[in-house]
Amino acid sequence: MIHTLVAKVKRVLQGYGVMAASEEEVKLLGSVGSPFVIRVQIALELKGIEYKYSEEKLGNLSETLLKYNPVYRMVPVFVHNGNPISESRVILEYIDETWKQNPILPSDPYQRALARFWSKFIDDKCVAAAWMSVFMPDKKEREKASEELLKALQFLENELKDKFFGGQEIGFVDIAALFIPLFQEVAELQLFTREKFPKLYKWSKEFNNHPIVKEIMPSKDQQFAYFKARAESLAAASK
Numbered sequence: 001m002i003h004t005l006v007a008k009v010k011r012v013l014q015g016y017g018v019m020a021a022s023e024e025e026v027k028l029l030g031s032v033g034s035p036f037v038i039r040v041q042i043a044l045e046l047k048g049i050e051y052k053y054s055e056e057k058l059g060n061l062s063e064t065l066l067k068y069n070p071v072y073r074m075v076p077v078f079v080h081n082g083n084p085i086s087e088s089r090v091i092l093e094y095i096d097e098t099w100k101q102n103p104i105l106p107s108d109p110y111q112r113a114l115a116r117f118w119s120k121f122i123d124d125k126c127v128a129a130a131w132m133s134v135f136m137p138d139k140k141e142r143e144k145a146s147e148e149l150l151k152a153l154q155f156l157e158n159e160l161k162d163k164f165f166g167g168q169e170i171g172f173v174d175i176a177a178l179f180i181p182l183f184q185e186v187a188e189l190q191l192f193t194r195e196k197f198p199k200l201y202k203w204s205k206e207f208n209n210h211p212i213v214k215e216i217m218p219s220k221d222q223q224f225a226y227f228k229a230r231a232e233s234l235a236a237a238s239k
């Protein structure tokens with residue numbers, strides 16, 4: 001309650017230029033290589049927000065993380081002036097509403113609804129399918145997941161009307177969809193072909209070449225290490 005009040009006062013003061021953004025407490029609890037964490041890092045970088053980063057060890061999360069996110073016990077957790085927020089898409093919306101510069105959601109309510117719809121679709125229909133199509137030990141299950149993924153990607157292919165989903169600039173859906181280029185790399189470009197999904201293929205390249213994305217994306221080695229550790233811990237948990 002008191003934290004919320006303090007945060008509100010600080011935001012008002014910032015709006016009047018009385019208090020610098022750097023005086024705020026902005027923290028991100030993450031784990032290198034996690035696509036959900038990268039979403040938040042890209043949004044913060046696009047907005048030019050300084051923050052403190054704290055690395056969590058997946059499988060052995062800190063007391064602080066568990067205190068802040070007792071419900072899902074996952075990274076990312078974003079903490080703004082003592083207020084913790086979980087779930088990457090919720091965090092992205094909070095960041096966009098709190099720091100107005102370089103908006104990531106469209107201003108038109110209908111377009112905003114569509115951006116939320118497609119980013120939810122990415123989480124519901126693409127993330128698990130992409131993961132399973134690469135990492136399921138059983139070939140049949142990999143093929144089934146891959147079929148599901150291709151069906152879902154076709155919807156996204158049809159939805160791409162500009163350089164980015166957000167138009168000429170990276171927006172909410174682009175940030176949510178970063179799984180696609182990431183998995184394309186991990187799967188050594190086997191996830192989908194340029195012939196089958198020409199627009200998504202081009203988008204992946206544009207996205208990876210964006211200066212902020214380039215700066216934030218972990219190295220290939222870090223990505224491989226992350227995915228390998230995740231695949232192993234999920235395999236161990238399912239035994």
Ligand SMILES: N[C@@H](CCC(=O)N[C@@H](CS)C(=O)NCC(=O)O)C(=O)O
Pocket residue numbers: 031034035036057058059060061073074075076086087088089
């Ligand atoms: N729906 C969540 C998913 C976050 C998620 O899956 N985080 C994983 C890492 S990528 C995690 O923290 N897992 C906990 C663990 O492995 O200990 C979001 O959008 O933030």
